[in-house]
Amino acid sequence: MAEDINNDEKQIIAETIVGETTEEVVQHLNNPVTDLKPIVKQYLTEVKGVKKEGNKFYFSDGNARVEVRVVSDEIIRVRLAPHGVFLDDFSYAVPVVDQRVTTFRLEETETHYAISTSTVTCKVSKADFLVSFADNTTGMVMSEDASPMHWEENVEFGGYYVFATKDCKSEENFFGLGDKSGNMNLRGRKFQNWNTDAYSFGWDQDPLYRTIPFYIGIHESASYGIFFDNTFRSYFDFGRENNDKTSFWADGGELQYYYIHGPHMMDVVKRYQTLTGTHKLPPKWALGYHQCRWSYYPESRVREVAEGFRSNQIPCDAIYLDIDYMDGYRCFTWNKKYFPDPKKMIKDLLNIGMKTVVMIDPGIKVDDNYWVFKEGKEKNFFCRRSDDYFMEGHVWPGRCQFPDFTNPAVREWFGGLYKELVELGVAGFWNDMNEPAVFGAGTFPNDVRHNYEGYRGSHRKAHNVYGMQMVRSTYDGLKKLMRNKRPFTITRAGYSGMQRYACVWTGDNVATWEHLKLGNIQCQRMSISGVPFCGTDIGGFSGEPDGELFTRWIQLGTFSPFMRAHSAGDTSVREPWSFGEPFTSINRKFIELRYRLMPYIYSVFWEHHRYGFPILRPLAMLEQENISNHFRQDEFTFGDKILVCPVLEQGATSRTVYLPKGQWYNFWTHELLNGENEYNIEAKLEDMPLFVRAGSVVPEYPVMQYVGEKPIDELWLNVYYADYEVNSFLFEDHGDTFAYEQDIYLEKKFSVRGDGKNLFIEQTIEGLYTPTYELYDYNVIGVPFKVSKIYVDDKEVTDFSFDDKKRLRFKSNKNFMNIKIFGV
Numbered sequence: 001m002a003e004d005i006n007n008d009e010k011q012i013i014a015e016t017i018v019g020e021t022t023e024e025v026v027q028h029l030n031n032p033v034t035d036l037k038p039i040v041k042q043y044l045t046e047v048k049g050v051k052k053e054g055n056k057f058y059f060s061d062g063n064a065r066v067e068v069r070v071v072s073d074e075i076i077r078v079r080l081a082p083h084g085v086f087l088d089d090f091s092y093a094v095p096v097v098d099q100r101v102t103t104f105r106l107e108e109t110e111t112h113y114a115i116s117t118s119t120v121t122c123k124v125s126k127a128d129f130l131v132s133f134a135d136n137t138t139g140m141v142m143s144e145d146a147s148p149m150h151w152e153e154n155v156e157f158g159g160y161y162v163f164a165t166k167d168c169k170s171e172e173n174f175f176g177l178g179d180k181s182g183n184m185n186l187r188g189r190k191f192q193n194w195n196t197d198a199y200s201f202g203w204d205q206d207p208l209y210r211t212i213p214f215y216i217g218i219h220e221s222a223s224y225g226i227f228f229d230n231t232f233r234s235y236f237d238f239g240r241e242n243n244d245k246t247s248f249w250a251d252g253g254e255l256q257y258y259y260i261h262g263p264h265m266m267d268v269v270k271r272y273q274t275l276t277g278t279h280k281l282p283p284k285w286a287l288g289y290h291q292c293r294w295s296y297y298p299e300s301r302v303r304e305v306a307e308g309f310r311s312n313q314i315p316c317d318a319i320y321l322d323i324d325y326m327d328g329y330r331c332f333t334w335n336k337k338y339f340p341d342p343k344k345m346i347k348d349l350l351n352i353g354m355k356t357v358v359m360i361d362p363g364i365k366v367d368d369n370y371w372v373f374k375e376g377k378e379k380n381f382f383c384r385r386s387d388d389y390f391m392e393g394h395v396w397p398g399r400c401q402f403p404d405f406t407n408p409a410v411r412e413w414f415g416g417l418y419k420e421l422v423e424l425g426v427a428g429f430w431n432d433m434n435e436p437a438v439f440g441a442g443t444f445p446n447d448v449r450h451n452y453e454g455y456r457g458s459h460r461k462a463h464n465v466y467g468m469q470m471v472r473s474t475y476d477g478l479k480k481l482m483r484n485k486r487p488f489t490i491t492r493a494g495y496s497g498m499q500r501y502a503c504v505w506t507g508d509n510v511a512t513w514e515h516l517k518l519g520n521i522q523c524q525r526m527s528i529s530g531v532p533f534c535g536t537d538i539g540g541f542s543g544e545p546d547g548e549l550f551t552r553w554i555q556l557g558t559f560s561p562f563m564r565a566h567s568a569g570d571t572s573v574r575e576p577w578s579f580g581e582p583f584t585s586i587n588r589k590f591i592e593l594r595y596r597l598m599p600y601i602y603s604v605f606w607e608h609h610r611y612g613f614p615i616l617r618p619l620a621m622l623e624q625e626n627i628s629n630h631f632r633q634d635e636f637t638f639g640d641k642i643l644v645c646p647v648l649e650q651g652a653t654s655r656t657v658y659l660p661k662g663q664w665y666n667f668w669t670h671e672l673l674n675g676e677n678e679y680n681i682e683a684k685l686e687d688m689p690l691f692v693r694a695g696s697v698v699p700e701y702p703v704m705q706y707v708g709e710k711p712i713d714e715l716w717l718n719v720y721y722a723d724y725e726v727n728s729f730l731f732e733d734h735g736d737t738f739a740y741e742q743d744i745y746l747e748k749k750f751s752v753r754g755d756g757k758n759l760f761i762e763q764t765i766e767g768l769y770t771p772t773y774e775l776y777d778y779n780v781i782g783v784p785f786k787v788s789k790i791y792v793d794d795k796e797v798t799d800f801s802f803d804d805k806k807r808l809r810f811k812s813n814k815n816f817m818n819i820k821i822f823g824v
């Protein structure tokens with residue numbers, strides 16, 4: 001009977017049985033009834049005792065063991081060993097577990113054990129082994145088990161399916177999980193993590209390309225995070241199956257998670273980044289506008305597009321070569337017919353300020369005359385199946401084998417293969433198809449074996465980290481090859497911690513208004529999930545945008561950390577001037593704005609790298625105490641000074657915006673508006689509503705056609721008057737080396753404080769870099785009083801004026817410490 005059911009039907013049956021994994025049901029169906037052992041979930045029972053070893057506490061119920069480890073004052077890790085033996089303590093996401101802990105202690109009462117740090121208390125109830133986490137100051141329980149941790153034997157592969165079920169409070173909302181589709185708030189939904197090539201994904205499609213098993217819960221105005229560091233196929237349910245339960249589980253590996261304390265969402269994200277790392281400072285040119293297409297070829301077409309930017313006077317820093325630059329899609333080769341002299345082309349492009357970025361895929365063509373394949377084969381670097389056959393699958397080059405990037409020796413080898421491309425002058429590298437994607441089959445079968453850093457594993461365990469380890473190999477290889485230059489790398493697939501090696505794009509989206517909305521949410525979600533350097537294919541990868549949609553997408557993209565237009569090969573041309581007027585001029589205006597804001601954007605990246613701040617901050621993060629913000633998903637701040645309200649509706653000429661607490665200047669009109677209000681703001685096609693927080697200092701560069709085109713003679717500082725004190729940052733350095741790791745940079749802090757009659761600006765400077773300019777050129781917006789005198793470090797400045805827009809203009813030395821602007 002069971003044999004008559006095909007896999008699709010099994011899937012359907014599996015999905016209708018609530019609370020059981022698909023695998024479990026498929027297994028039921030595969031086994032003749034006589035073989036069926038009852039499948040039982042086993043739960044922790046009663047705590048029999050506890051043992052302390054340094055910062056680790058081991059609880060036992062006589063059989064299973066649980067480790068509770070104090071990672072920092074605000075982070076606690078929990079692990080479960082069903083029969084007492086913990087798995088190897090290795091993680092691709094978290095290179096170093098232990099952080100600084102000031103103090104912690106264990107207390108025992110009649111009913112429970114309590115481990116407390118200076119901030120959090122983790123309780124384990126004796127009778128039923130329930131684990132909870134509470135805030136020491138408020139006493140509020142942030143997260144607690146609804147049932148004891150449980151597991152179920154996996155008879156086919158060994159190991160266990162592992163489960164955790166926690167309370168879901170009635171007013172609780174959920175955010176994070178990185179690469180997910182649909183609404184930002186995750187409450188009421190169920191998700192799966194299994195890196196998938198999701199061409200033209202839909203609004204609620206799941207899973208997508210990347211796995212970030214990290215979420216943030218918010219209830220009663222306080223946030224906490226859970227990072228379930230498990231690379232197997234994993235699942236999250238936020239009150240979907242059961243309105244008052246949140247659960248997460250995986251098809252194998254260990255039940256291992258970090259509780260990350262808030263109480264602010266920003267604290268949770270920053271602490272998650274202390275575990276998994278931040279993005280390194282990208283080369284500054286990578287923050288410019290990039291132009292991509294599948295594919296620009298031959299060489300004459302590449303030159304034509306590059307020159308098109310210069311003749312149209314539209315700034316651009318990079319042009320991309322998609323797979324067609326290769327010889328029969330063989331990685332690290334060139335199609336000599338299309339590109340007879342890549343070195344000369346790349347050099348000529350550089351001469352007009354245009355960098356070249358190329359794609360590299362994981363599939364290596366099976367071809368004994370192809371050096372990469374030969375080397376990989378000789379070194380035994382390709383993945384094998386359980387019975388020792390090579391893992392073979394079809395991708396662009398035809399029949400391929402795939403390097404096992406979870407083997408450090410393979411990564412070292414593959415990273416070195418970029419040598420020739422680097423010598424040719426290629427500036428950036430784009431790793432695609434690394435879910436890994438295989439035509440037909442989708443991905444590798446489960447039985448493929450991986451080295452997994454010597455800890456070994458099947459593809460079930462390595463699948464979700466394969467892409468991350470590929471781009472790690474790319475990044476590390478480039479870092480060596482490029483000496484002290486910062487590599488620029490992009491990856492499609494990844495796992496938590498991928499931000500240490502690459503930026504990402506959201507994959508194959510579609511040229512529709514729905515996808516514009518979705519891309520806006522996706523970038524914000526990635527940003528608060530530890531992967532801040534993210535962008536969408538501007539214009540939509542497949543399908544045809546009209547001029548309006550493309551322009552609205554350029555406007556959103558101006559404030560995407562990664563700004564790149566890309567399109568599939570079967571679509572019409574898609575450069576910023578392809579749609580004619582008025583679109584070309586508006587696209588130019590916004591791409592120019594990106595370059596004008598470059599010193600601000602670069603400083604925001606520094607704040608992320610150094611301090612772990614996300615780059616895009618959704619309203620839910622800005623004002624988590626305001627529950628309606630948990631559902632407002634179409635506005636965000638870029639850094640904390642610029643509020644971006646993209647226009648996402650076709651034909652819109654205005655839109656409603658919500659301004660958070662404080663006062664905000666309309667970026668275009670300089671009108672000052674009070675926060676905690678909604679406004680209807682004009683948003684004709686040439687405008688996208690943008691606001692600047694009162695009290696900000698926003699540095700600005702002159703428009704350039706590419707990063708570094710002109711030296712900065714005087715740095716323009718836009719100061720937005722406020723009746724209260726606000727701090728701003730400015731980061732400056734060489735822009736493309738690692739000298740910042742040796743303190744060769746400047747981190748400047750400006751504090752701006754007005755009192756209705758006077759305005760005070762102070763500056764502190766840290767670091768060792770010397771900028772090219774001597775003077776700041778001020779542009780003070782919103783001064784509410786008539787100016788009588790200006791002093792810079794107590795020396796009077798007589799040369800000041802108000803321009804036609806009522807902006808106060810004067811200059812100062814770049815090293816000033818304080819400025820006093822007095823009213824009459």
Ligand code: MIG
Nearest residue numbers: 293294322323432507508566
């Ligand atoms: O099977 O290289 O997402 O950006 O242009 C498609 C061709 C392979 C998918 C990527 C897309 C890229 C395309 N690639």
